Amino acid sequence: MITIAEGARTHRIDRRIYGQFAEHLGRCVYEGLWVGEDSPIANRHGIRSDVVAALRAIKVPLVRWPGGCFADEYHWQRGIGPEAERSTSINTHWGGVVETNAFGTHEYFELLHQLDAEAYISGNVGSGTVAEMRDWVEYITLDGTSPMADLRKRHGREQPWRLPFFGVGNESWGCGGHMTPLHYANHYRQYQTYVRRYGELPIYKIACGPNDDDYEWTEVLMSTAARFMDGLSLHYYTLPSGNWDAKGSATDFGDDEWHATIARTRKMATLLERHSAIMDKHDPDKRVGLIVDEWGTWYDPTPGTNPGFLEQQNTIRDAVVAALNFNMFHRHAGRVRMTNIAQMVNVLQAMLLTDGPRLVRTPTYWAFDLYTDHHDAWFVDARPAPGDAPGRIGTHGEYTVSWRDDAYTISVTNAGLDGDVKADVELPQRVTTVHRARILSADSATSHNTFDAPDTVRPVDLDGYQIEGSRLRFTVPARSIVTVRVG
Ligand code: AHR
DSSP states (O other): OEEOOTTOEEEEOOGGGGEEEOOSSTTTTBTTTBOOTTOSSOEETTEEHHHHHHHHHTTOOEEEESOSGGGGGOOGGGGSSOGGGOOOEEETTTTTEEEOOOSOHHHHHHHHHHHTOEEEEEEOOSSOOHHHHHHHHHHHHOOSOOHHHHHHHHTTOOSOOOOOEEEEOSOTTTTTTOOOHHHHHHHHHHHHHTSOOOSSSOOEEEEOOOBTTOHHHHHHHHHHHGGGOSEEEEEEEEOSSSOTTSOOOSSSOOHHHHHHHHHHHTHHHHHHHHHHHHHHHHOTTOOSEEEEEEEEEOOSOOTTSOGGGOOOOOBHHHHHHHHHHHHHHHHTTTTEEEEEEEOSBSSSSOSEEEETTEEEEOHHHHHHHHTGGGTTOEEEOOBOOTTSOTTEETTTEEEEEEEETTEEEEEEEEOOSSSOEEEEEEOSSOOOOEEEEEEEOOSSTTOBOOSSSTTSSOOEEOOOOEEETTEEEEEEOTTEEEEEEEO
């Protein structure tokens, strides 16, 4: 039995843990988000209305943009002004295609406005100058008169925008410049100096953090530059095989690959623990956030697509991976303040897939949907049954509990392929109301949604839960996620 004790609330689960990432990569920005005002696809100011409606429904709190690797080759001045006058460039990282720059700073903030989401911009350290980064921040945030504020106004935007989060470089250990940790740490100190706060609102500065288990990177960054940063990023992708040359298929896999994927995604817990422990040494008050600004599954690309576009299908396995990561982020939310799944539309572990005017919600989308009640809630450290580790029910079951607005939200995932997980929860009070009881399940491990069958994997109401006083019981079948919210 899982026991929820009164007062077992330990820390807040920042809604930004449910953040998204949209890069100029393949069909994420172009086609996925931006179709242009003249498109026959319904749009508002060039942004797809169906995509906005779907993303608003899962309460997207913020969107990281413009990359990724793209960020360290992005020159923002090419993406402002009348569209016809914008110069083009080549997207060297992702397929070598022409970047039209039709989607730039103004379009990004229009997207955020439509989504009611916050900004998280990644600045260019790899191939950009300090002055270029400084000018972008001035262009976006300075009220009043200055060369950059005047330029913004000439392009039709009188008021500055809010820029709560700014990343100084991306993967500076790799595509962002192949720097050593000390080289980057010194660059970070220099560049961040000119990420100036012009308005009342502070800008939360995020330094490029480690890849996977590169603990030395974290150590050097924290010892050299912690006092200049608000957040340190972490990137970790789940590959079924663990091999970048042959990652594994998104839809054609057997039981072994399922279990390997689940085991590899659980490595996130070790990464959070060990990077946090290093951060604790330098920052015992947990002022600096650990920002997991790229995570998710990465498979071999969908056959027949441009391999540089990183397109992949998304099955119930991806939904389970998402839920397990949410659970780990919740537990570590005292340090983990934001995460950004890669990526929002049409790329890697996407929420949405598009094909011309058609749109499909993936199983991962529905996992995000099932967890919206955890946004900004208090993490509740519910006690597991004797013999189980915290957060676990037997071998394949996992739970996470939060509290908000006088109600508890309990999510339980069965990451196994056979057998039920029995959830048996003791609450600190009598259950009087069931606000929500939903289940996301699938007929097989490879079940997914297609444009012709968009609702194959979709949550439905959970039948058969039992309440007796303060006791709640329900069953979670293999490869399923259940969320029950009770007051
Ligand atoms: O998300 C795809 C790519 O993965 C990003 O551009 C890069 O930062 C990472 O290597």
